[in-house]
Amino acid sequence: MVDDVVRATGIEKSYGRVKVLDGVDLSVAKGTVAALLGPNGAGKTTMIRILSTLVRPDAGEATVAGHDVVREPDRVKQVISLTGQYAAVDELLTAEENMLMMGRLGRLGRVESRRRAAELLARLDLVDVRKRLVKTYSGGMRRRLDLAVSLITRPPVIFLDERTTGLDPRSRQTMWDIVSELVASGVTILLTTQYLEEADRLADKITLLDGGKVIAHGTAEELKSRLSNEQVELSYADAENYEKAVVDLGGSALHRDPQRRSLAVATDGSAAQVRVLLDRMEERGIAVATIELQRPSLDDVFMSLTGGERS
Amino acid sequence: MRLSWALTDSVTLIGRNLRHLPRNIDSLLMAVILPVMLMLLFVYVFGGAINTGTEYVNYVVPGIILLCAGFGASMTAVSVANDMLNGIIDRFRSMPILSSAVLTGHVVASLVRNALSTALVIGVAFLAGFRPTATWLEWLAAVAVLALFVSAISWVSVCLGLIAKSQDAASGFTFAFAFLPYVSSAFVPTDTMPVVLHAFAENQPITPVIETLRGLLLGTPIGNSAWLAIAWFGGILVASYVLAAYLFKRRTTR
Numbered sequence: 001m002v003d004d005v006v007r008a009t010g011i012e013k014s015y016g017r018v019k020v021l022d023g024v025d026l027s028v029a030k031g032t033v034a035a036l037l038g039p040n041g042a043g044k045t046t047m048i049r050i051l052s053t054l055v056r057p058d059a060g061e062a063t064v065a066g067h068d069v070v071r072e073p074d075r076v077k078q079v080i081s082l083t084g085q086y087a088a089v090d091e092l093l094t095a096e097e098n099m100l101m102m103g104r105l106g107r108l109g110r111v112e113s114r115r116r117a118a119e120l121l122a123r124l125d126l127v128d129v130r131k132r133l134v135k136t137y138s139g140g141m142r143r144r145l146d147l148a149v150s151l152i153t154r155p156p157v158i159f160l161d162e163r164t165t166g167l168d169p170r171s172r173q174t175m176w177d178i179v180s181e182l183v184a185s186g187v188t189i190l191l192t193t194q195y196l197e198e199a200d201r202l203a204d205k206i207t208l209l210d211g212g213k214v215i216a217h218g219t220a221e222e223l224k225s226r227l228s229n230e231q232v233e234l235s236y237a238d239a240e241n242y243e244k245a246v247v248d249l250g251g252s253a254l255h256r257d258p259q260r261r262s263l264a265v266a267t268d269g270s271a272a273q274v275r276v277l278l279d280r281m282e283e284r285g286i287a288v289a290t291i292e293l294q295r296p297s298l299d300d301v302f303m304s305l306t307g308g309e310r311s
Numbered sequence: 312m313r314l315s316w317a318l319t320d321s322v323t324l325i326g327r328n329l330r331h332l333p334r335n336i337d338s339l340l341m342a343v344i345l346p347v348m349l350m351l352l353f354v355y356v357f358g359g360a361i362n363t364g365t366e367y368v369n370y371v372v373p374g375i376i377l378l379c380a381g382f383g384a385s386m387t388a389v390s391v392a393n394d395m396l397n398g399i400i401d402r403f404r405s406m407p408i409l410s411s412a413v414l415t416g417h418v419v420a421s422l423v424r425n426a427l428s429t430a431l432v433i434g435v436a437f438l439a440g441f442r443p444t445a446t447w448l449e450w451l452a453a454v455a456v457l458a459l460f461v462s463a464i465s466w467v468s469v470c471l472g473l474i475a476k477s478q479d480a481a482s483g484f485t486f487a488f489a490f491l492p493y494v495s496s497a498f499v500p501t502d503t504m505p506v507v508l509h510a511f512a513e514n515q516p517i518t519p520v521i522e523t524l525r526g527l528l529l530g531t532p533i534g535n536s537a538w539l540a541i542a543w544f545g546g547i548l549v550a551s552y553v554l555a556a557y558l559f560k561r562r563t564t565r
Contacts (some may be wrong), residue, residue: 052405054563077407088402092331104323105408107316133334149402 374497381488391472
């Protein structure tokens with residue numbers, strides 16, 4: 001599509017013998033938020049690093065705002081801003097100095113740098129501490145400054161790599177609000193997250209990544225509708241019964257939780273189906289302690305698709 | 312990239328490193344006070360027993376200045392390692408800037424820091440009886456030799472900072488700079504050393520720098536030391552600059 005600001009096809013990347021990305025396709029339409037969702041080690045950060053020209057892909061092509069990330073990195077750099085997992089700010093400068101430095105490096109004039117710095121420090125609630133060295137900041141303040149710094153040049157394409165991991169609820173809310181404001185102003189955002197709630201709430205499109213492969217792509221609703229409407233969760237009194245049930249139902253389990261010794265299985269919610277399930281357990285001599293009916297969440301989609309255990 | 316932008320980037324990043332100087336006060340003081348203490352120790356404790364054919368303070372000042380640069384080298388290596396480890400380098404590299412200017416910033420800051428610490432060491436040396444006989448031209452030449460020496464070891468420190476996987480490792484790597492001057496003619500005449508050490512001390516790169524500085528400041532014979540010093544540290548400067556560019560690229564494009 002012409003309107004895709006970010007386009008990637010068949011991206012591959014290996015480190016040594018480990019294939020981190022294995023043929024990833026991705027597209028983000030102009031003025032929308034896309035989320036790359038996946039567990040640790042899924043390849044989300046590597047994908048972002050390739051799109052922001054920091055890492056060269058082994059195979060595949062990617063463009064940002066029409067510019068190839070390998071052949072025209074400088075063009076790409078002019079339209080993007082990258083906010084990584086760790087606050088990339090200078091500890092020995094004040095917030096204001098950090099802002100001005102990045103403004104100057106971002107080709108803003110002195111006056112414009114100052115104006116934008118004041119504006120963003122106010123927006124991110126850092127005005128009172130703007131003259132303090134960043135090394136005295138709390139983790140949350142650092143991350144807010146990191147975001148402010150990345151916005152100073154008004155980039156039309158923003159990459160946010162796990163920006164809310166470890167944030168307190170209030171900072172996370174501020175972050176979410178800012179993402180919404182930015183998108184409303186026409187900015188295109190690609191974010192990575194491990195939080196389904198976040199992807200559900202912010203993203204127009206979600207790409208689910210696991211083991212370096214795209215395992216699902218669509219809106220949150222589309223992904224949820226891939227699951228049956230209801231599920232039944234079976235809990236077991238002891239590890240022995242739980243293990244037996246895992247062996248028996250493992251393949252059809254939506255997710256399993258060894259700590260709580262529970263398994264979830266898709267159902268249409270009818271009493272008949274639940275009875276069939278319980279009869280089957282009884283035939284195999286597996287004692288079920290409790291049962292619970294649940295509606296699916298994006299979590300369940302995630303777990304069933306990635307085949308992981310619930311953390 | 313437009314030249315004026317490259318210039319703005321360099322100026323901005325040099326400014327960044329210069330701002331760091333007074334804020335890194337602990338390590339700055341360490342890099343300055345330690346050599347001054349050592350100088351006082353050598354002059355007043357050991358100096359009386361060392362026969363150099365001149366006032367010991369006159370003999371030892373060039374060595375102390377190099378030692379000072381050696382201690383400063385660890386600051387450069389640590390701050391480069393810091394940039395590589397804490398993610399700020401990714402931000403710089405995702406911006407349309409001359410990212411190698413990050414390294415230039417560190418080297419220029421190192422030169423400024425060394426100018427300050429050298430001035431302080433010489434000031435204290437004067438109080439302890441240091442009486443150089445140099446003309447202003449010889450002073451200028453001494454400053455030039457020193458600037459070459461400091462630039463060279465700053466770029467080597469940048470390389471070490473780029474190799475290091477942690478700040479501590481970066482600091483540890485630079486210990487040679489603080490150690491090599493001892494096995495040179497910096498503190499004692501080399502002919503009192505055992506044969507092997509003597510051969511090493513005579514032929515290692517620090518000795519010609521010491522001899523050149525001593526010759527310029529005190530009028531002792533320089534011989535071919537000046538050319539040796541320039542060849543050694545000119546060579547080290549070029550090699551470490553090229554190596555730094557390579558290491559920077561390798562470290563940052565994976």
